[in-house]
Amino acid sequence: MKILVSVKRVVDYNVRIQVKPDGSGVMLDGVKMSMNPFDEIALEEAIRLKEAGKATEIVAVALGPQAVQEQLRSALALGADRAIHMPLDTAPQPINVARALAGLARRENPDLILMGKQAIDDDCNQTPQMVAALLDWPQATFASRIELNDKSATVAREVDAGLEFLSVDLPAVISADLRLNVPRYPKLPDIMKARRLPIETATPEDLGVEFVPEARLLKVAPPPKRQAGRKVASVDELVAAVRERGLLS
Amino acid sequence: MSKVLVIAEHDGEILNPSTSRTVACALALGPEAVDVAVFAEAETKPVQAAARLNGVTRVLLVEHAANRSPVAAVLAPQVYALARDYTHVLAPATTFGKDVLPRAAALLGVPQVSDVMRVIDRNVFERPIYAGNALETIETPPGIVVATVRTASFKAVPETGSAPVEKISLDFDCPTHTRFLRVEGSSAGGRPDLQSARVVVSGGRGLGAKENFDLIYALADRLGAAVGASRAAVDAGFVPNDLQVGQTGKIIAPELYLAFGISGAIQHLAGIKDAGTIVAVNKDPDAPIFEVADIGLVGDLFEVLPTLLEALPKGGS
Numbered sequence: 001m002k003i004l005v006s007v008k009r010v011v012d013y014n015v016r017i018q019v020k021p022d023g024s025g026v027m028l029d030g031v032k033m034s035m036n037p038f039d040e041i042a043l044e045e046a047i048r049l050k051e052a053g054k055a056t057e058i059v060a061v062a063l064g065p066q067a068v069q070e071q072l073r074s075a076l077a078l079g080a081d082r083a084i085h086m087p088l089d090t091a092p093q094p095i096n097v098a099r100a101l102a103g104l105a106r107r108e109n110p111d112l113i114l115m116g117k118q119a120i121d122d123d124c125n126q127t128p129q130m131v132a133a134l135l136d137w138p139q140a141t142f143a144s145r146i147e148l149n150d151k152s153a154t155v156a157r158e159v160d161a162g163l164e165f166l167s168v169d170l171p172a173v174i175s176a177d178l179r180l181n182v183p184r185y186p187k188l189p190d191i192m193k194a195r196r197l198p199i200e201t202a203t204p205e206d207l208g209v210e211f212v213p214e215a216r217l218l219k220v221a222p223p224p225k226r227q228a229g230r231k232v233a234s235v236d237e238l239v240a241a242v243r244e245r246g247l248l249s
Numbered sequence: 250m251s252k253v254l255v256i257a258e259h260d261g262e263i264l265n266p267s268t269s270r271t272v273a274c275a276l277a278l279g280p281e282a283v284d285v286a287v288f289a290e291a292e293t294k295p296v297q298a299a300a301r302l303n304g305v306t307r308v309l310l311v312e313h314a315a316n317r318s319p320v321a322a323v324l325a326p327q328v329y330a331l332a333r334d335y336t337h338v339l340a341p342a343t344t345f346g347k348d349v350l351p352r353a354a355a356l357l358g359v360p361q362v363s364d365v366m367r368v369i370d371r372n373v374f375e376r377p378i379y380a381g382n383a384l385e386t387i388e389t390p391p392g393i394v395v396a397t398v399r400t401a402s403f404k405a406v407p408e409t410g411s412a413p414v415e416k417i418s419l420d421f422d423c424p425t426h427t428r429f430l431r432v433e434g435s436s437a438g439g440r441p442d443l444q445s446a447r448v449v450v451s452g453g454r455g456l457g458a459k460e461n462f463d464l465i466y467a468l469a470d471r472l473g474a475a476v477g478a479s480r481a482a483v484d485a486g487f488v489p490n491d492l493q494v495g496q497t498g499k500i501i502a503p504e505l506y507l508a509f510g511i512s513g514a515i516q517h518l519a520g521i522k523d524a525g526t527i528v529a530v531n532k533d534p535d536a537p538i539f540e541v542a543d544i545g546l547v548g549d550l551f552e553v554l555p556t557l558l559e560a561l562p563k564g565g566s
Contacts, residue, residue, distance in 0.1 A: 133325060177497075
């Protein structure tokens with residue numbers, strides 16, 4: 001079984017982002033970048049499936065400028081067998097990422113595509129669903145448990161009402177939620193080894209992928225600041241303060 | 250002029266309140282028509298509930314056996330089939346809408362706008378990025394606008410309408426590659442729904458143990474409130490994941506939010522930004538939650554919670 005995992009390069013989750021004064025975006029110069037945490041979870045799941053003897057090959061893919069190769073090297077250090085870079089000047093929006101990934105899936109024929117449920121930069125939560133639509137494959141989003149059978153998978157999904165269980169035929173697209181697993185750290189020797197491993201390239205043109213018009217960014221602004229209120233000294237004062245606002249009878 | 254299609258969220262019995270809030274977003278577009286599509290096995294209560302939402306032009310009842318417990322792969326081609334008569338297709342940014350709508354957008358070959366917080370123009374929208382630490386304004390390209398709506402940013406519409414209901418039968422390829430098995434129920438325990446509750450009582454890592462959450466449940470019951478939790482409390486196994494409030498959990502907008510033992514990670518604050526009044530109790534005076542709380546009390550929640558229960562009248566607010 002072959003698993004395709006996509007990894008996005010995003011601002012590290014520990015970084016407190018700042019909006020550029022001209023409103024053209026957020027500051028990225030000199031900011032630490034990392035693999036999108038939900039993608040790390042997806043990759044970890046693929047590695048575990050391989051360790052359990054259920055998967056034979058893990059292919060990591062990333063789109064964007066040369067710098068995304070850093071995240072592909074991380075994926076190789078963690079246990080991906082191959083890495084494919086789709087070189088693009090900028091990272092496209094989900095609809096076009098999905099088109100590119102679907103194009104790659106048509107060439108690579110994986111049995112499973114594992115992806116993070118959302119990227120922590122644009123918070124879109126669209127790409128896995130879109131890839132599944134374009135391939136006409138089943139989707140199981142927000143997965144917190146995956147049981148792989150021969151030709152199908154049973155997936156527990158985290159939905160607002162609790163846990164939803166689906167059975168999907170393979171090939172399928174599954175998006176990872178937080179509680180699917182806890183990713184491991186790469187070992188230093190594996191990081192060194194991954195530096196020397198080849199990274200393949202595939203362009204959207206190679207794959208016959210056409211991009212569609214995207215939304216245009218007009219501006220980025222900081223959110224309105226919520227004013228800190230006041231501190232009270234006791235429970236009685238707390239209850240009185242809440243009552244003052246007409247919130248308790 | 251805009252013609253908006255709203256995808257209703259329901260469980261066959263109840264129209265989810267997210268639908269009403271999505272209709273409110275639709276009305277902000279100044280449309281000539283707002284139709285609500287209800288995908289169901291047969292006529293159900295949510296159809297009438299949708300017809301009562303003010304501002305709705307028509308309710309489209311799309312009957313199909315596969316719509317009993319529909320999965321995204323079954324719903325998306327139906328949304329696609331309906332969408333071509335509209336300028337906008339909206340769904341709530343709940344796990345339901347997030348699952349279905351991108352699949353429909355991809356079929357339509359257009360980008361999707363996720364989590365609309367504000368309608369600026371018929372194709373210009375404001376939405377949060379980086380867990381709400383920045384807001385972007387984007388303009389959609391020509392073509393059908395497909396968007397999910399951040400329900401916490403819109404108020405439910407009144408329910409005094411009486412829109413006509415039209416039955417629609419759609420010709421679409423119904424996939425069988427995805428099978429719904431079951432849902433393992435919500436952990437609300439008869440309490441109000443977290444995303445539509447007027448009052449939410451939340452606990453964090455500071456609760457220390459699963460049993461201690463009983464104090465949170467007791468206060469919630471006293472106030473007729475829903476129960477929430479921080480990601481830390483969920484990760485520690487104190488409560489099930491469907492109670493998680495935050496960027497990766499539920500985005501809520503109660504009138505009153507009471508946070509106990511929650512430090513206020515960015516992740517969590519992203520989920521409560523739209524709350525009316527935030528009350529925080531934490532023993533750490535430097536906890537970030539105090540930077541956003543309207544009323545803060547530095548103290549041990551194990552002393553505060555019982556005292557608070559004493560101070561509040563029995564029988565709810």
